[in-house]
Amino acid sequence: MSLKRNLLLAGVILTGSVGLAHAEMAATTASDIEVRSGPGAEFPTVGVATRGSPATLDGCVEGSRWCRVDVNGMRGWVYAQYLSVEQNGAPVVVQDHRDDLGIPTITYEKTDPVTTGGIQSAQPDPDDQLLGRVDEDSGNIVAITPPEEVRTYIDDNPVDTVQLGGNLAIGATVPQSVEVHRIPDYQYSYIDVNHRQVLVDPGTRRIVYVYR
Numbered sequence: 001m002s003l004k005r006n007l008l009l010a011g012v013i014l015t016g017s018v019g020l021a022h023a024e025m026a027a028t029t030a031s032d033i034e035v036r037s038g039p040g041a042e043f044p045t046v047g048v049a050t051r052g053s054p055a056t057l058d059g060c061v062e063g064s065r066w067c068r069v070d071v072n073g074m075r076g077w078v079y080a081q082y083l084s085v086e087q088n089g090a091p092v093v094v095q096d097h098r099d100d101l102g103i104p105t106i107t108y109e110k111t112d113p114v115t116t117g118g119i120q121s122a123q124p125d126p127d128d129q130l131l132g133r134v135d136e137d138s139g140n141i142v143a144i145t146p147p148e149e150v151r152t153y154i155d156d157n158p159v160d161t162v163q164l165g166g167n168l169a170i171g172a173t174v175p176q177s178v179e180v181h182r183i184p185d186y187q188y189s190y191i192d193v194n195h196r197q198v199l200v201d202p203g204t205r206r207i208v209y210v211y212r
Contacts, residue, residue: 025103027057027069027083027094035076037169039066039108046076047170057083057094059104065095068106072145073209074170131166131174131193131207144208146188146199151211153183154190154197161192168193174205 029049036043039061049055055071065080080095087101094103162178174180180189180200188199188208199209 025057025085025101027055027085028091029053029055029071029078030082030084030091030093033078033082035069035071035074035078037076037167039064039068039077043077044167044169045171046074047072049074049078055083057085057103059106060094060098061108062105066108067094067103070212073211075212131164131168131172144188144199146186146209150183150186150188150190150199151197154211157181159190159192161195164193168196168198168207168210170207170210172207174198174200174207176205180205 029051031051033049035046035049037046049069049071053071055069058068058070060067060080066077067080067083068077069075069083071078080098081093083094084091085094085097085101085103086092087097092101094101159181164175164178166172174191174193178191180191180202182189182202187201189202191198191200197211198207199211200206201208
C-alpha cells in the first residue's frame, strides 16, 4: 500500500522562548514516571521512564507543570517535579527552579488535520489497517533500551513500510495481518510503520520501542 500520509499524530505547534541553540537541556528522571503524548493527564501514556534515566528537556509549558522530553527512546510529556537538572554540581527539581535554570518556555496547541510547520496530521483512510488501542495495563510495561547492534541490524536489513492508522505508542497492538521480522539472538522483532522503525513483542504483538 502506498504511503498516503505521514504518521498519524495530534497536530501541534511547539515554539521556544529562546533560540534553538539553547532549547535543549540535560535532565534526569527523579522517579519512575509516565510519559504522555501531550501535556495533560487526559493524553494517552506513551510508556514509562524509569528512575535515573537521562533525558533531553526541550522546555515546559508556561503556567503548567508539564515539560517535553526525550527519554528511554520515547518523546513525550512529563511532570516537571519528577525531573532534575544539575545546578552548581547538585541536582535540583525543575519545577522548583524553572526561573533559576532558565528552562525554555514552549507552547502546545492543537491544530486541524493539515500540515503545519512540517508536522502533518490526518484521519485514517477507511482502507488503512489500524493499530490496536494501547492496553490499560500498558503503564506497567518497563521501557526497554535496545542495544546499538539491534539498530544496526535493522538499518542493514530494511523491510517494506506498513501503512497503519492510529497512535504509534508503546503498548499499542500491531494487527495480526502485519508481518513482524525476527532479529537474531534478540527477544523482540521489528517492523517499519509509516517509515518509523518499531520493536514489537512477537508474542503479544505489542509495541515495546519506537525509534526516532
